[in-house]
Amino acid sequence: MISLHENEKILSVNRKFWVAFATVYGSAVGLILLPLILIPTLGAIFPALGQAPFLNLLFLGSLVWIWALWIWLFWALVTYYLDVLIVTNERLIHIEQKGVFHRTVAEARLSRIQDITIKISGVLPTFLHYGDIKIRSAAEVPEFDFFQVRYPEKLKETIMNQQRYAVAHEQSLTRPD
Template identity: 40%
Template sequence: MLNFYISHKEPNEKIIMLLRRHWTIMLFKILFFGLAAILPIIFYFLANNFIQTIISHNFGNVLFVLITSLYYLYIWLFIFAVFVDYYLDVWIVTNHRILNIEQKGLFHRVISEQKLYRIQDVTSELKGILPTLFNYGTVHIQTAAEKSRFIFKQVPDPRHVSKKVIMMSEQSKKFKRIMEEKEEITT
C-alpha cells in the first residue's frame, strides 16, 4: 500500500501512484561521485613514488591525511545529498488530484497541485537512447487553469503513467458531473 504524507488530505483521498525519477538517474550521479572516490586510489598507484616522497615528510604526511579525509567525507556528503534530492522529488496521483513536489537545491522546494477533473491533455514523451533502453521519460499534463503544464520528469514507464492519469481524470470528471447533477436536482 502506498503511504506518503500529503498536506491537507481530503476525506477518502487515496494515493494511486507515487512516482520518483527513474533509479538510473540517481545511479549515474552516484557513479560520478564513485568515480571521483576511486580517482585518488588510481593516482596513488600511478604516482606511487611521488606520493611516497610526500608522505615521507611529516608536513606532507599531515596534508595527505587531512586532505584525503576531507575529500572522502565531502564525497560521501555529496552522494547523500544527491540521494536526498532524488528521494524528495515526488509526483503523486491521488483519486482527487495530482501533486508535484520538487526539491530544487537545499533551500528551494516547490509544491504544486491540480484537481484531476481539470486535466485537459496528457502526453508521454520517451526521448533518447537511455530513456528508450530503460523505459523512462516525461509525462506532460496540461490543465485548464494554468498555462504551464505539470511535468513528471524522467518517471518510469511514462506511457502507463499517462494512461493511468487519463483514466483517473475521466473518472474524476464523471464523478464531478454526477455530483453537479445531484446538486441541481436537490435545488
C-alpha cells in the same frame, strides 16, 4: 510528508528513472577512489610522504575528501529523490526540489486535467521504457512537466482513468434530482 484530505489515497508516486541520477553516482564513486591512486603515486615520488606522520596526514586529507563527496552525493540525492509526481484519487501533486533550499509544490484537481502528452525519445529510453510526460490542466499551474519517468504510458492511463472518475463524480454531485 504529504498531507492528505479525508478519504484521499495515494495511488501512484513517480520519480525520475535511476538513469537521471547515474552520472552523479558514477562521478562520486570515481572521485572517492581518487585517493587510492594519488596516495601511492605521491608516496613513490616523495618517499618521505609514505611514512608516518605524513601518511597519517594524507589519510586525514582523504577522509575529509570522502566525507565531502558523501555530502555532495546526498545533496544530489535530495534534489533527485524529492522530485515527485503523486497521483491521488483526488488530485495531482507535482513537487519539484530544484535545490536544497528551492522547492515548488503544484497541485491540480484531477477533474481539471485536460490532456496528457508523453514523449519517449532515444534508444535507451525506448528499451528501458522511460520518458517525459506533459500534463495540461485548467488549474492555476497550466502545465506539469515531469521528465525521465518510468513507464509514462501507464502513468498516463492511471491519470486519465482517475480523471474520468473525478469528472463523473463531480457531475453526479451537481446533477439536479
